[in-house]
Each structure stands twice: as C-alpha cells, then as structure tokens.
Amino acid sequence: MTGNGYLDGAPPDVVSFNRAELGLILAVYGRFVAAGEWRDYGISHLKDRAVFSVFRRAAEHPLYRIEKRPAFALRQGAFSVVAMDGRIEKRGRDLSQVLRVFDRKLIRAIDG
Template identity: 60%
Template sequence: MNIVNGTAFGTDGRSYDQVTFHRTELSAILQVYGRMVAAGVCKDYGISHLRDCAIFCMFRRTAETPLYRVEKHPRLAEKQGMYRVLGMDGRILKRGQDLKVVLQVVERKLIRIVKD
C-alpha cells in the first residue's frame, strides 16, 4: 500500500474505500490478544474497518467498554505514526510507526497482571 497525501492507494493506483489491517499487522495484534486471553484478562474482541481508520478492540467482557483499542490511521503516517494504542479511558498510551513497538505497552501491562 502506498500513502500519498493521507490517502491510501493500492498497487493498481486505485484508492481504498476503507482502511484495513494487513495480515502481518493482524497477526501481531492477535498474538498479544491471545496472551491476554490465556492470562484471563480478555474474553472478546471487535474489529472495525472504517473509511479513515481501522480499529481492533480488546474487551474484558462483551458488554463493557474496551480495555485497549489498537488503531491504524494511514493519514498520520508521516506525522505522529500510523498506529496507536488507547486505554479504557480514551488516553493514548503509545503511538508510532512500528506496530510491534506500539503493542509493547500492552505487553508490559500484561506482565504486571500475571506477576501479581
């Protein structure tokens, strides 16, 4: 995918109607989510593919607000970083260009939960 002026274009030059997670991105997110499920922290997830962003939400229970939201914003790729992790209260915990580095904030919190 190429990004020109904040618009995502495919290899054929057409713009996408919605932003999605690539297979490698989803794999990295699901690895962290799987560890959280194994630790008993999360039990459900949700994925939203919108016009300007893609969102992966991790829930403790289905009817609650998400514990963490992993968002992908291609328009912010050259400014703040394409990926960000938001906490339960909506605060940005980490943002950056590399998804694995951004997800480390969730990993650190998971280690504290298992350790206690």
C-alpha cells in the same frame, strides 16, 4: 506510486489491517486471553481507520483500542494504542513497537 502511498492516488474505501498486522495483534491478544485478562474482541474497518478493540467481558466498553490511521503515517505514525479513557498509550510507525506497551501490562496481570 503517488506521494500518498496509493497506486492510483485515491485512498481505499475502507482501512483494514493486513495479515501481518493482524498476526501481531492476535499474538498479543492470545497472551492476555491465556492470562485471563481479556475475553472478547471486535474489529472495525472504517473509512479513515481500522480498529481492533479488546474487552474484558462482552457488552462493555473496550479496555483498549489498537488503531491504524494511514492519514497519521507521516506525522505521529499510523498505529496507536488507546486506553478506555481515550488516553493514547503509545503511537508510532512500527506496529510491533507500539504493541510493546502491553508487555508491562501483561507482567502486572500475571504477577497480580
């Protein structure tokens, strides 16, 4: 394995979420759907990043984007949660820790 984490030294054509990452994201998504906060999602696999976008209603801007950017893995961490206004809510190397930013938001959604 080379220093960049790829077996042949070349990055893949597109970045995607693996099964475990997608499972963690969908677990959070399902909790917010059950709370009536989120109703739709979209997944984009791009050359430099994978993006899971969540929407309150279809045909609007995403409320949040959960991004995976392998190029940032050694710096700030490959995973981030980005709010609708572009503000980075949380960033890190461990997706489960990054997704914990939604724990407080879910409690407010249920209580509110």
